[in-house]
Each structure stands twice: as C-alpha cells, then as structure tokens.
Amino acid sequence: MDYSSWVDTSLDLNSKPLRGHEVLLEKFRLPKEEEASFVERPRKNNVSVKEETGALVEELNRISAENKKLTEMLTVMCENYNALKSQFMDYVSKNREIEVAPSKKRKSESSNNNDNNITMNGNSESSSTDEESCKRPKEVVKAKISRVYVRTEAADTSLVVKDGYQWRKYGQKVTRDNPCPRAYFKCSFAPSCPVKKKVQRSVEDQSVLVATYEGEHNHSHPTQMEATSGSNRSLALGSVPCSTSFPSSGPTVTLDLTKSKSSTDAKSSAPRMDAPEVRQFLVEQMASSLTKDPKFTAALAAAISGKVFEQNLTEK
C-alpha cells in the first residue's frame, strides 16, 4: 500500500511538541559558514562530563517524547483512515443496494441451498443457515460478493489470483465489454464449498486483475490452518490488502502481487480491516512508507541535527 501517494508524509518535525507548536525551522537555518564553524567548534574544557551527560539524557528524553508524539500522530492518522474507510464502505454499500438490480440466478442455482449467505456488504462474516430463504424464489437471493483488484506483472498472461485458496477453473469466456477473457473458478479446497470467483483483466489497466468473489467459504482458510499449527505470521499478513481502491461498486481490495513476497498466500476474499493484526500491519506499512519517503527522512534528519545544534547552542 503506497500511503505516500495519498497521505502527506511531509511532517513538520521541526515543530517542537514540548515547547508549544511554534515552528522553529527558521532558527535551524544557520548561515553555512556559521554552521561549519559551529560544527568544528572545539569542546570547551570547562564543560564537565556530567553536564554533558545530563544534557544528552535530556535530549534523549525529548526525542523519546517526540517519538511518542509521532506515534500518537500515526495512530490518529490510522484512526482517521479507518473512519474514512468505514464511511466510504457505508457509502458504497448504500450505492450497491440501489445499483445491484435483482438479477435472478438460474433455476438450478436458486434451488441450491448454498445461496443463502446473503450479505450485500461483503465484509460480514455472518452466515445464516436457514433454508427458508432459498424457498422464496422471488426474493433477491444474492451471494456475498466482493471484488478484489490484483496487480500482476503485465507480461503475466495467466488469470491466476493467488489468494491461498484452491481453485478449479471450470470455464472461460470473452465478454462484450472487455476483450480480455474472463475465467471462472470454483473453490476446490472443500468439495461442498459454494464459493466461485471470476477473474478478468481490467479494461483500464491490463496489468490489474479484477477478481470477483461470490459466496462465502464454508471451511477455514488453508493458510489459517497453517498459521495456527505453524508460526508463519507473514502468511496471515499476506492476506492484508495492500491498498484500497475506488471502483464503481462493491467492497474492493487491491493487492500488489508484483511486490508481495508472500503473494502465494494473499487472502483477499474477506478483508478484515479492523482486525488487530491488520491495524498493526497498517501502522507498520505507514511507518515503512514514511521512512521510505525521502521528504520524511530529510525532515527527520533536519529535525534531529537541528536539535543537536540547538542543544549545543544552549550549552554555549
């Protein structure tokens, strides 16, 4: 997830949280010669080691406090992100209720009692097992649908979305609105699993695969079983969406499989954004993208060096 593309990571680290929020950036912009002489300034003998240690400890404390504040800011940012996301999901699900016309399935399918997992918003794990819903043919019986955008290598012509489940391809069709063929898969991990998925390349971006999942798995995730018996947490993290996208309808997730090292286990059918692991992962991702942002690192370096200079100035 490339947060840096839509989150301004250019934090003003020169603002001093412990001394109010006045920007002291200008103060740190010393003339070059002054700065050079400052750096080369020989240590005065009358500065005792004890004083210097105390100053360093104080500096350390201040940096720790600033670090804490940055963490808080990051947390707040994450919370804002989640709030925004939930609002967006609400909006999308409302739109879907209007948008998704009651298109009836084939008769053979409507009599299939696996169709009774009805949730418009694909994030609900609730699965009703009542057999009544399938006996009401006129009712809008719609399996849980979620759409996932997966970025793959452009040269990769296979319509394979590796999400950790075992899929069996049962058909391929060229549709009218997209020259790229659409592949149809059934979950073959469990014989009775009703989940299907359709995979098709995006019209706009041929390197993006659009996987549409229908229904809910009636078995546990293969990689979850591994995760519980084993210890590979990265497998579970592989299920975390790398970036959300903004499609025309439906809950969606974009996985960047060109970058993911654990792409073979990227679960995407039911992303749980509010799971603690996901939140942790989001924080890590954001922190990672912050540290990768040259603007951020430059600002951080400037702030730290600025503080060191300031500390030295106060010692003068």
Add this chain to the structure above:
DNA sequence: CGTATTTGACCCGCGC
C-alpha cells in the same frame, strides 16, 4: 493413470 485445464456447446435470463 489420475487430475487439472481447455474450449465448444448448451442453458437461461433479459430486452426488444
């Protein structure tokens, strides 16, 4: 030889 994939035929809903 068993299993997975391919692919043309078929089914079915929908609009005209």
Add this chain to the structure above:
DNA sequence: GCGCGGGTCAAATACG
C-alpha cells in the same frame, strides 16, 4: 418469440 450475452457443463486434451 427470438436473439444476445453471461454463466456453466462436460468431453477432449494436457500434464505430472
């Protein structure tokens, strides 16, 4: 009723 288009089936084929 008919044609179109999406979805599914199943025989043929490929593969390990």
